[in-house]
Structures are given as C-alpha cells and as structure tokens.
Amino acid sequence: MIRPLQSLVGLVEPGQSVYVAGGLTPPSAWVEALQHDPERSRGLHITTTVAPTFPNPFDVDRLHPSCVLTGPMMRPDLSEAQRQGRYRALPLTFIGFLRHLAEQTFDLGVIQVAPADAHGRWSLGPSVEFLPAALRRCKRVVALVNPLMAPLPFGSWVEADRIEAVCEAPCPLPSYATGTDEATETIGHLVAGLLDDGCTLQTGLGKVPTAIARSLRGHRRITIHSGLISDGLMELALAGALDEDAAHRTTLVAGSAALYDWLPQARGLRIVGVDETHAPQTLARLQRFVAVNSALEVDLFGQCNLEHQGGRAVSGAGGAPDFARAARAIPGGLSVVALNATHSAGTCSRIVATLGPQAMTSLSRLEVDVVVTEFGVADLRRASVHERAAALIGIAAPQFREPLARAWHARASTL
Template identity: 40%
Template sequence: MGKPLCSFDDIARSFAPGDHLFLPGCGSEACDLVTALHGVEQLQITTTFVPGINPTPIDDFAASTRVTGLFMTPALSAPQARGQYRHLPLSYAGFARYAQDNFTPDAIALTVSEPNAQGMVSLGTSVEFSALVLARAPRKIAVINPNMPYVATSHCLPLSTFDTIARSDTPLRTYDVGPRQPEAEQIATHLAGLIPDGAALQVGLGKVPDALFAQLHDRKGLRLHSGMFSDGVIGLNGAGALSPDWPHMTCALIGSPALYDWAGRQDQISVTGCEHTHDPARIAAIDGFITVNTALEVDLFGQCNLETANGRAVSSPGGAPDFARAGRMSHGGLSIVALPSSFAKGTQSRITAAIHAPGLVSLARYDIDMIITEHGIADLRKGSTHDRAEAIINIAAPAFRADLTEQWNVIKNRL
C-alpha cells in the first residue's frame, strides 16, 4: 500500500524551528507548498528559484525565516540588507560542487510526475541540483502533479523513495520569450554564420537563442549541451538538425505547456543534473563546443557584467562562467557573448569603457573569444588589449563610438 497523501498545511506544520529546506526552481517548484510555508517561523530555506520564472515571495515569509539563493533581483536588495535573504555568489558548477561537499538540508520538496505502472516517478522537465540533494537530504517530499510529464530521459526514481507525498494540479511555471525583435534577429544571423554542421552548442534563454534556433533548421548533426532550453528546441529537433548519435542534455526545459507535452514524448534530449551539464572539465573535452551567453554590459577590455545595472544587483551569472571557460578551452570551440548594443530605446550603451560600479565582472576577458551585437562581430582571439578595444568599439551603437574612443584614449595612456 502506498503512503497516504498529506495536505500542504500539514507539511508546513511539520517543520520545526531551524529546519533547513531545499526548494529547487524552474518547473520543479512546489508552488502550493511555498504558499503554505508563508507563516512558518524560523525556517531556513535554500532555493534555486530563477528570476522571471520562479518568484521569491520573501515578503510573504515570516520575518524569522531566512532564504538563501543563487540569484539577486532588486526586490531582494532590502531583504538582503536586513539579513532575511542571503545571496550565494556561485556559478551553477560552483553550487553543484557545494551541494556535493557541504550541503545537507533537513528536507527537499519538489514536483514530480505521476508514477508509472512500475511505481517510478520522473523529475520531468527540471533536474538541476535535485538529484544531488535527494541523495543527501534525510527527508524527501514529493508533490505529484499531472502537469509534470513523465520524461523517461530525465532523472527517474521510485515513488517509495519519498517520505512525504502530496498532490497538486497547479500549472507548472512557464517561460515566454515574447515577441521577436530586429536586433535579436540580426545578432542571431551573425551567430548562425559561426555554427557549422556538427557543432556542439550551448545557448540560454531569451530572444537571441530563440531567433538563433529558428535560423539553424538547415544544419545537420548539431550536438546540444546546455543549461536550459525553451520552445525553440522543438523546431530544431523537428527539422532533423540534431545528431542522432549524440547524448543531448540540459538541466531544465522551461517554456510553454506545449514544450512540456513534447518533453514527455521525445527521447533525444536528456534532462540531467548540473554536475553533468555544467562541469567545465567535461564540457571542455567536447571538441567544437560553441557557447553563447549574454551580458548586461561589456567593457573595452572584453570583461562582461551579467549581474548589475545602474549600480544595483539585478541577476546572477548562472551557468555562464562555467560554459564560457569550457568553450574557451574546447578544441575548435568558441566562447561568445551576444547582446544588443544599447538599451533604453537606444539612449544608453551596453558597450562601456569600463564596467560600472560596483564593478562586478561575471566573465573574465580571458574567457571570451567573440563579442557580437547587431552591428557585427568583435573577434578577440588574436588581438592585443588595444586591438580588442578597437574591435569592441566598432560593434557599439554608432552614436556612442566617438565617446568610447575618447574614453579609451585616456585609459590606454595609463596602461
């Protein structure tokens, strides 16, 4: 006989003061339990909630509850200042190592699929760090949700593994890339010219990756190895662009319900843990690995800021440092940063003379081969410091190039 189902309120009441709970993000979020936890006092929560996908309801939690996460947003600035939120400045590979060596929470709670005839459940569209934590946490809480597909190529385990079981039909978290933009289409065109048949490819979420996948339908033998994929992977697979012999993998599929439905029917893309998808040594061993990341700001040295805007923390690097280093070291690979040249309706440049205060550098200049904007490609691979600055200025929005050149002339005389 199976375990009886528990209510979310009963699960919330079962935590003692000081208990430490891990809540994974993306589609794994146990949304109903998060709501039930709002009134729990003195809970310690570690989460991998992703901004724009998983809200972090910090103001709804009890004042005595402490939340630790991998991402920052402006809404978390005040809670961090008062000690209610702790930001861990780790990449995904860094957190995977942390989870393997130093992390043993009292419990993990996550969404799983309906069990199959053999009593197995699938973590479905998102594994990220869950398999690592499931192996270490003494208490395991499963929320069975019919909206989570049984993905046979994901991490699957017996339902009997779990100590506590609840049921929910709350829709999974989704991601909408939004309408396409001309700048993203042009950047994708530059990128597509660098991706040959048979390339190994990593992209993230956003308008540029979505546009890029749409432009790669005529490729053959592509090998996918990434952190997250969205709906664009459906068309790429349907076009026959993927290698039938490569172990394509991602740690999460996040997009529309149509993507989740497809995920449960496909057998080419594995959803696996970040200890596999984000291991720089493993990725660097893949020949021809092309990684495409983005940034909020790139300076004339080729350094990239993925974390702050106007002096405030707005995000975190995620897996970008892991992939950038691996792409740089891969034989025949490329580490690319692609971004629009300006923002605020063209009034501000994303290409700057130096990273603005507080000066956080998410990707070092040593880990970048190319910077791409809608205005072209800055190939940094053989350039000196001065050559690189000139190349980057040439792909800035034209309205800012004169000022950038003037600022660089001041900087270079001090080097």
C-alpha cells in the same frame, strides 16, 4: 502515502535546514502554506534556486523574521530581503553551488514531481537542475505531485522509497513564448555564421537564443549541451538540424505550451542535473563546444557584467562562467557573448568604456572569444588590448562609437 498539504508543512520544525526546489517547478503550494503560518518558519534555513524569469513562490515578508533564504542567483524582488540579511545570494557559479550543496545536510527536501509511473518512480519533469545533488543531502523528502506535469521518460527520476510523503497540487507549467525582433534576428544570423555543422551548442532563454536557433535551422548534426533550452530545441529538431544519434543534455526546459506538448517525443533529449551538465570532466569531453551567453554590458577590455544593472543586483553568474571556461579550453571550442548593442530604448550603450564601480565582472576578459551585437562581430582571439577595444567600438551602436573612442584614448594613455 498521499497526505493533506498541511501535514507536509507540519513535517518541518523551527530551526531546521530545508532544501526547496526552484527552477521552473518550485513546490509553490507548500511554500504558500508555510507562509500562512509564520511561526512554523521560525529559525528556518531555506536553500533554494529561485532565479530571474522563473516563478518565485517566496514572499519573505510573510515568513518569520528569523527565517533566512540562501541561493546562487539574485533577482530584483529579493533586493530588500538581501539588504536585511534575509536572503543570502551566494556569488558562485553553478559548479561552485554544487560544491556548496555537497557540504550541506538538509533536514527536509521539498520538491514537485509528475505522477508516478508503473514502476513507482516519480519524474522530476522538465526542471531538474540541482535536485539530484541536493536530494542526496536531504534526510527526508516530501513531494507535491502535479497531475498537469507529464512524466518524461528521458528525464530524471526519484525512486518511490526516497519520498516519505506526497500530496496532490495541480499547477500549470509557466509558459515562456519568446519572440524576436529585427536586431535579435541579425544577432542570430551573425552567431549562426560562427558555427559549423557538427558542433555542440549551449544557449539559454530569451530573444537572442530564439533568434540563434532560427538561424541554425539550415545547419546539420548539432548537439545540444546546455543548462537551459527553450522552443529553439523543437525548431531545430523539426528542421532536421539536430544530430539524431547524439544525446542532447540540459538541466531545464522552459518555453511555450506547444513545446511542453512536444517534449515527450523529443528524440535523444536527456534532462539531467547540473552535476552532469556543468561538471568539468563532462565538459572536457565535448567536441567543438560553442558556449553562447548574454550580458548586461561589455567593456572595451572584453569584461562582461551579467549581474548588476544600474548598480542593482538583478541576476547571478549562473552557469555562464562554467561553460565559457570550458569552451575556451576545448580544442575547437568557442566562447561567445551575444547581446543587443543598446538598452533603454536605444538611449544607453551595452558596450561601455569600462565596467563602472557598481558593475560586476561575471566573465573576465580571459573567458570571451567573440562578442556579437546587431552591428557586427568582434573577434577578440589573438587581438591585443588596443585591437580588442577597436573591435568592440566597431560593434557598438553608431551614436556611441565616438564617445567610446575618446574614452579609450584617455584610458589607453595610462596603460
């Protein structure tokens, strides 16, 4: 069953449909070998989930010009490929992408796994995301076995008879050690003040989620239900803030080397597919669910742009709309958008009068309860259009409040 890498690449034929795992653990060595033989990728239709922050093994210029990639997220290094039609960024939430996968059939699936356990099962490690759904649609599956990736007993597995061939490909897990600063520590403190003991929490990766976790260390009985978690999980567990009797679910864990070393002892953690974490029927059963997402900018109506910056597509909506809608619908739930008030060294406001013509409305004003910056909390629940604008102007950086007020006055006269 163990084969040379090149023989795994040889299993793909021009014109086929291939699913290549993305997330934290893409099969980078397989992709690199494919790119050494561009003719092998002639007419290939590759579906993958490369996303901002995480590794992107694809160099589109090294693939055959007729090879097309498709995925649910955008990232800056794929901009030219998107313009050329060689990368198709689908404007779908994660639930929408699950439906897309269910309608596909892949000739081959290529994944990365940890060494098999005593039962012959292959662990998907800390990065599961869409794999359970995608592998159900793959006729054949091959895997790169990474001896540097520890099998996780509470994670997701692939049975031995599902994988046709494997090769060994050592690859250290990417490390994401995220610090905080004064502004994000303030945001974390403000968000923590919105949460009660016993809530269910969704956050992500970055300075703000890290600061939120640190501010929650004094809380108790928190349950994690998220698409992505980082070192904050470890900090909350060690502080005794997590509910020890609950199942904490995520599709992907990314963080520091210390986090990866700690993961095998994480009590109650389950790393599962998006089809479990994001499914509406799953989310509807959560108690007191608080979804905390970020944004590139928020306008005075409460609309949030998560995808375009300076007119350029840099990300995708991901699972944020799925979680935000669920939090808005669940009794006791709360949809929070937390972001720094400015960017570009304080020269630009993230609170804007209206989303511009080059921006993208990823979260509508109907999907947001509260917006938080380092300057305060804007509670949009039960607020009128004008009250929303006033609250959002109040949490903008002070130097931008007057021009925002003038812009709103002009806009309000047309409402």
